Amino acid sequence: MSLLELRDVEVEYRRAGRLPVRAVAGASLSVDEGEIVGLVGETGCGKSTLARAAVGLVKPTAGSVWFEGRRLEPLGRRARSRADARVQMVFQNPFSSLNPRRRVGDQIADPMATLGIVPGPRRQVRVEELLEQVGLAATAARRYPHQYSGGQRQRIAIARALAAEPSVIVLDEPLSSLDASAQAQVANLLRRLTRELKVGMLLISHDLAIVRHIADRVAVMYLGLVVEAAPTRRLWGAPLHPYTEALIRAIPRADGSGDLPEALAGEVPDPAHPPNGCRFHPRCPYAFDRCSHDEPSLVPMQGDRSVSCWLHKEGGEERSPASLRVRDEVDGV
Amino acid sequence: MGRSAVNPTLLEVRKLRIHLPTASGMSTVVDGVDFEVRRGEVFGIAGESGSGKTMSVLALLGLLPDGAVVEGSAKYDGIELLGLKGPSMREIRGAEIAMVFQDPMTSLHPMLSVERQLTEHVRYHLGVSARQARIRAAQLLREVRIPDPESALGGYPHQFSGGMRQRIAIAIALACNPKLLIADEPTTALDVTVQAGVLRLLDRLRVEAGLSVVMITHDLGVMSSIAEWLTVMYAGRVVESGRTADVLARPRHPYTAGLLAALPHPEAPAETALRAIKGAPPSPLARPAGCAFHPRCDYARPSCSTSVPALVPIGEGRTLACPVDPLIA
Numbered sequence: 001m002s003l004l005e006l007r008d009v010e011v012e013y014r015r016a017g018r019l020p021v022r023a024v025a026g027a028s029l030s031v032d033e034g035e036i037v038g039l040v041g042e043t044g045c046g047k048s049t050l051a052r053a054a055v056g057l058v059k060p061t062a063g064s065v066w067f068e069g070r071r072l073e074p075l076g077r078r079a080r081s082r083a084d085a086r087v088q089m090v091f092q093n094p095f096s097s098l099n100p101r102r103r104v105g106d107q108i109a110d111p112m113a114t115l116g117i118v119p120g121p122r123r124q125v126r127v128e129e130l131l132e133q134v135g136l137a138a139t140a141a142r143r144y145p146h147q148y149s150g151g152q153r154q155r156i157a158i159a160r161a162l163a164a165e166p167s168v169i170v171l172d173e174p175l176s177s178l179d180a181s182a183q184a185q186v187a188n189l190l191r192r193l194t195r196e197l198k199v200g201m202l203l204i205s206h207d208l209a210i211v212r213h214i215a216d217r218v219a220v221m222y223l224g225l226v227v228e229a230a231p232t233r234r235l236w237g238a239p240l241h242p243y244t245e246a247l248i249r250a251i252p253r254a255d256g257s258g259d260l261p262e263a264l265a266g267e268v269p270d271p272a273h274p275p276n277g278c279r280f281h282p283r284c285p286y287a288f289d290r291c292s293h294d295e296p297s298l299v300p301m302q303g304d305r306s307v308s309c310w311l312h313k314e315g316g317e318e319r320s321p322a323s324l325r326v327r328d329e330v331d332g333v
Numbered sequence: 334m335g336r337s338a339v340n341p342t343l344l345e346v347r348k349l350r351i352h353l354p355t356a357s358g359m360s361t362v363v364d365g366v367d368f369e370v371r372r373g374e375v376f377g378i379a380g381e382s383g384s385g386k387t388m389s390v391l392a393l394l395g396l397l398p399d400g401a402v403v404e405g406s407a408k409y410d411g412i413e414l415l416g417l418k419g420p421s422m423r424e425i426r427g428a429e430i431a432m433v434f435q436d437p438m439t440s441l442h443p444m445l446s447v448e449r450q451l452t453e454h455v456r457y458h459l460g461v462s463a464r465q466a467r468i469r470a471a472q473l474l475r476e477v478r479i480p481d482p483e484s485a486l487g488g489y490p491h492q493f494s495g496g497m498r499q500r501i502a503i504a505i506a507l508a509c510n511p512k513l514l515i516a517d518e519p520t521t522a523l524d525v526t527v528q529a530g531v532l533r534l535l536d537r538l539r540v541e542a543g544l545s546v547v548m549i550t551h552d553l554g555v556m557s558s559i560a561e562w563l564t565v566m567y568a569g570r571v572v573e574s575g576r577t578a579d580v581l582a583r584p585r586h587p588y589t590a591g592l593l594a595a596l597p598h599p600e601a602p603a604e605t606a607l608r609a610i611k612g613a614p615p616s617p618l619a620r621p622a623g624c625a626f627h628p629r630c631d632y633a634r635p636s637c638s639t640s641v642p643a644l645v646p647i648g649e650g651r652t653l654a655c656p657v658d659p660l661i662a
Contacts, residue, residue: 042524043495149613179381180551184595184609191606206524209554213597213607250525252532252554254596256581260536260558261529267480267494 001069002030003200004054004087004168008063011049019272023049025224026063028298031168031200036190038215038232039204040247042268046224051172051204055089056080068167082115088161092173094153098145104131104156105141111164130159134189151182155189162193168200175210187214208251212236220244223271223279226298230305234318240307242284242321278310286311288326343513343545344370344393348405349415351388353398355618362388362617364569365405367644370513373539375546377560377577379553379592381614385569386549390515394430395422409513428458431506435518437498441490441505447474448486451505458509473504477534496527503534507544514538515547520555532559553592557581562650565589568615568625571644575651585647586655587630624655632657 011024024046031037041047052058054065059074066072067087091097099107105127112118118126128138134155145153154174161169171190175183191214194201205211211218212232219229220243228241239245249262266283269275275282281291290310299314300306311324351363363385370376378386392403393414407414409430417425434440442450451473452466461469467486474482477500479493490498499519506514516535520528536559538544548560556563556577564574565586573586584590591610612629615621621628627637634657644654 042526151613179614180592181381181595181610182613184607187597188606188609208525209597246526250529252525252529252552252558254553254557254581254593256557256578258558258578260533261525263530263533264526267497 001066002032003068004031004202005066006030006050006054006063007066009050009053009060009065010062011046011053011058012061021272022061022224022274023271024053024060025274027221027224027226028063029202029219029226029229031202033167033200034194034198035216036194036201036203036214038211038218039202039221040206040208040211040218041221043206044223044268044271045221046271047204047221048172050221051089051170051202054202055087055170056084057089079114082117085111085115085164086166087168087170088164088166090154090157090161090169090171090174093177094145094150094157095177097157098153098160100145102144103141104143104145104148108141108156108160108163111160115164117165126163127159130162131156133162133193134159135185149182150178151186154178154182154186158186158189158193162197162199166199168202170202170204172204173206174203175205176207183210190214208247220247223269223274225279225308227280227309228305228307229298230303230307234303234305238318238320240301240305240312240318240321241280241309242286242311243280245321246283278308286321286325341371342369343372344407344409344547346389346393346405346407349389349392349407350404351385351392351397352402353388353617354400357618359402360617361620362569363392366566366569366571368564368571368574370545370547371562372512372545373543374562375535375539375548375560377548377550377556377563378566379549379551379556379563380566381551383568383614383617384566385617386566387517389566390432390517390547390549393515394426394432396432427454427511428509429511430513430515431509431511432515433499433502433506433517433519436522437495437502438490438522440502441498443490445489446486447488447490447501451486451501451508454505455508469508470504473508474501476507477501477504478530479504494527496523496530499523499527499531500534503531507538510542511544513545513547515549517549518551519548521550521552528555535559553581553596565592568620569617570625570641571652571654572626573644573651573653573655575649579649579651585651585653587632587657588626591629630657 006029008026008028009024010026012020012022014020027050039047053060056072056074064071108127108130109123112123127141131138131140136155175186187210215232218232218235219226222243228244239248246264252261277293278291278296281287296308296310298306298308301316303318311321346368349363349366352359352361366389380386391397393407403415448470451470455466455469470486471482474485479485520531535546560577563577563580565572567588572588584593594608610629623638623640624642627633642654642656644652647653
């Protein structure tokens with residue numbers, strides 16, 4: 001069993017006087033020790049909600065979250081148990097996730113005190129160790145967050161997450177508020193930490209290029225569902241789902257070729273009124289009859305991957321959507 | 334009249350310097366920037382936050398914060414923009430030069446209908462009736478591919494997705510047929526799929542309507558796909574410029590080379606670390622002496638910390654501000 005496992009998780013937001021929104025509509029994924037799992041998808045696809053469900057910040061309306069072999073209890077009024085605190089979270093914006101009025105060292109020492117994992121006299125040494133681990137000087141402990149750039153603050157937030165001695169860290173867009181050079185530095189840091197500390201990471205990002213570079217596996221979400229999951233290189237080498245293919249083709253490349261990226265037709269539908277059948281079918285260039293009334297489920301495929309698309313058969317080979325295109329009568333005319 | 338039609342240069346910026354008031358005195362955020370934008374071309378300005386790229390274009394439209402001091406010259410179609418005030422600036426702004434900002438959530442007015450925001454300046458600049466302005470507004474929305482434009486006109490910004498809002502902001506910018514569009518990180522807040530649509534739209538307007546665009550972004554992938562010319566800024570100065578294809582394929586400044594190396598590369602083997610540039614961009618208040626990049630540069634020589642390298646032509650329309658270039662060329 002994986003370190004962190006989400007099984008058919010559903011999260012529904014109720015709204016006064018309006019239809020409830022199922023932000024996550026039955027999504028499954030898992031994170032193992034020492035690996036980075038990237039979770040990608042467009043704005044509003046439910047990836048941040050799924051991340052929050054993974055750490056217990058929102059309560060799933062159905063399905064379950066399993067962590068280190070136990071069911072993870074959603075956060076309530078009571079303090080979280082020491083066991084559950086082994087899953088930690090890093091947020092998007094280090095300008096708001098750190099307290100501007102407290103010293104960096106005090107904030108990093110907080111989890112040690114609340115969880116009682118490091119005795120008082122040893123905390124300062126441990127704080128300095130953590131700062132060095134994330135590439136900051138030990139003297140940072142006595143300074144304040146405003147004395148640091150965005151990239152350095154995100155390192156501080158990561159050090160604070162590490163202070164709880166987690167086995168899994170969930171990171172929600174940790175790089176998107178950073179400049180290019182800081183992004184690369186923090187991306188390298190995440191990679192190094194997973195290898196050195198054997199911690200598992202769930203990395204939520206809309207930046208596919210970064211995910212491609214540092215994630216071991218990638219899950220692609222569309223409108224509340226995971227539509228494809230695969231080892232990173234296989235996913236990029238041969239996307240099976242038409243949506244994954246469209247996402248990859250939309251990335252502009254800095255190669256000076258002057259090629260415009262390909263646009264995906266249509267808009268992301270309102271999650272309160274998802275399309276019937278496959279949720280992607282109104283925008284899918286390969287959609288055929290069945291797609292508009294039958295909903296596909298995520299099935300395992302060859303090559304240690306899975307996909308939710310009627311073009312593919314369970315256990316099938318890794319073939320591109322175009323090669324499997326269903327020729328309907330319109331094409332024949 | 335006849336001369337301006339032949340002149341391929343629409344905007345010519347020379348020796349632009351901008352000083353902003355801060356708590357600790359005046360701070361120079363743009364220090365001698367030159368660039369030219371040709372008709373019907375996309376001109377890119379790249380750089381990280383604090384490089385002065387946004388301030389450079391805000392100065393053109395007289396949108397700098399109070400107390401800012403601007404030096405140099407910016408000629409748009411023969412008209413000097415710097416120092417232009419009141420009614421003369423209003424004739425240019427919106428009608429000749431329009432701007433699209435990064436975040437459509439803050440650049441659109443949340444309490445005004447899309448119709449109002451799309452027609453107000455059209456009526457002011459083009460002097461048309463409310464009915465004609467409405468017809469034009471619907472046509473613009475169709476042009477930026479907003480579904481059902483007639484009913485969209487009655488909508489408010491919060492009812493649209495981020496990508497649609499940015500396309501509405503572009504429609505507003507284009508409403509008076511400007512010749513020059515300044516786009517400040519127009520796709521940074523958008524998903525890649527939506528970004529691709531916006532880039533294609535800008536390219537279509539350039540081809541079909543001869544629009545010139547100044548594109549500001551830190552994303553070199555976006556630059557590569559849309560900008561014909563590229564200038565790279567660091568700490569308020571231009572470090573290199575040239576045709577985008579040349580600059581990206583053969584960067585000559587260590588900073589440009591560093592930015593490109595920091596990008597995840599499609600063909601990189603597994604487990605290669607990204608080559609990050611060490612350190613962080615300086616604050617405009619504490620810009621290093623000499624070449625501002627020298628503390629982060631792997632090629633820096635002693636002279637780099639004392640004298641500011643001049644931006645010199647290096648052939649084929651390229652310019653470079655780095656004496657160490659041969660080492661990396």
